[in-house]
Amino acid sequence: MSDLNTQSRSTAGNAADRPLAKLISRVQVQRGTGRMVLLLIAVFALFALLNPRVFLNPINLQNIGVGAPEIGLISLAMMIAMLTGGIDLSVVAIANMSAITVSSLYTAVAAGAGPEVAGSLSLLFVLAGLGMGALLGAVNGVLISVVGVTPILTTLGTMQLFNGLALVWTGGVTISGAPPAVTAIGKATLVGVPVLFLVLILAAVVIAVVINRTAIGRKIQLQGANPVAARYSGISSRSTLMLTYVVSGVLGGLAGLVFLARNPSASADYGSSYVLLAIVIAVLGGTNPNGGFATVLGVILATLTLQVVSSGFTAMRLSAYEYAIAQGVLLIAVMVFDQLKFRRRRKVPPPTPSETGDPAIPRRGKERAK
16 A cells, blocks of 8 residues: 555656656756847847947848848748758758749740730749749758668768759849839838748747647758657657758748849859858757757747847958858857756756655665565
């Protein structure tokens, strides 16, 4: 009877620990997000003090909102892939292929049937660009989930493949022209906020809901946290990875549309430095490089932070090389901080039964002594 009581208390204790574990997890997320909020405020205040006339100019602030969406969407795509324990090095190449698809279709129809007819088909061109992103993402998904190639090698290879296809398609020259509806969105504002920035926020909200509120989001997180447990839980690794890289491709395609919205032209080598920058933003925003954990809000805050740093460096007339150094310093500082915090937690010894106040173990010891 005593053993039954002890077992029931232990079971009740485990059940009580589950909400506590969830609470601790939420607190950790809030701390990571709070860290990014403080960093964003600190960086903004620093450049506002150093050069307030240029940095606080309304046009400069609006440029921050216009420049953030394209790298923000690419960083969200990178975050999705890293959440499963993988990576997507081809996302910028996918974005360029999407932009080239839309621009090529529009210019071809405009040359043959006239700009008015081409403009009326803007929605079809946009869907074609997103479809190209989904198709190229599916290529990554097949190689990773079906063939079983490592994500970093797969996306490194497809990055070169997609870049080569883009060069052959364009002949190495820039294609000028984009649907009027797309370019109009690039110039539009809503209550002073660029519409492109609102597109980024909408995409972030959708991704956050999918990850945190849907079954597929839980599968993606578990796939990254513990693939073995995911397999024994009945989760199909193949379908989960396939969907992940298709979603990453669609986000890349959306980033390509933002490329066109900002500048109505497409080329094979646009945003060549965005791959490393997207990785920096994803990790800086709280994404675990080993998979299983990421925060969409953290990625958005990290995007804004680095965009503010870029704008501040421009206002201070600093070079792109110095901006690259700043990116590396921020990334290393955050990783060192997280690693030190992790080691501090590991050094804390687990509580003894007497510290937890569990009377079951002392009682069990007395019974054995008798």
